[in-house]
Amino acid sequence: MARSxxxxxxxxxxxxxxxxxxxxxRFTYHEQDGRIWAEYAGGDVVRGHLxxxxxxxxxxxxxxxxxxDGSTASGHCASTVVELADGRVRLEEAWQWESQPGSGTSAVEQLPGASS
Incomplete structure (x- = not known):
């Protein structure tokens, strides 16, 4: 299993x-006993939670x-945790909005020098 x-x-x-x-x-992740959660903000997002x-x-x-713009949105995501060659973490994501039409794939990576 990839690291926490x-x-x-x-x-x-x-x-x-x-x-x-x-x-x-920016997403700040937390993990405990198989549960994950994160807070995120920046760009067009004032505040987000997962x-x-x-x-x-x-x-x-x-x-x-x-x-x-004051609107809200929600959805579902399934991600795979990958460890990069330099030791950072990457999440490869498949997501789908539940509050509006749309789906896609994306990736997020641990920032260099950020917590490890």
Whole structure:
């Protein structure tokens, strides 16, 4: 199993569509006994939260966020935890909005020098 996500700060590797997370968004992850949660903000997201579970290298969680335009959105994401060659963590994600149409894939990576 990949190492714990607890205390790690991750950021998207690419921008998504307007109103979604982007390279300016920062996720602070927490993990305990197979449960994961994170707070995130930045870019078009004023505040976001995710909660879910981890089994091995697989995460399954729901997310909800408040955007800078005052709208809210929620969805579901399944991620795979990958350890990069330099020891940082990458999450490869498949997500789907539940509050609006849309789905896709994305990746977030631990920031260099951020908690480990």
């Amino acid at each position: 996500l607890d205390g790690l700060v991750l950021a998207p590797v690419a921008d998504q569509a307007p109103g979604q997370v982007g390279t300016g968004t 909660v879910g579970t981890r089994e091995g290298d697989r995460l399954d969680f729901r997310y909800v966020q408040l955007r800078t």
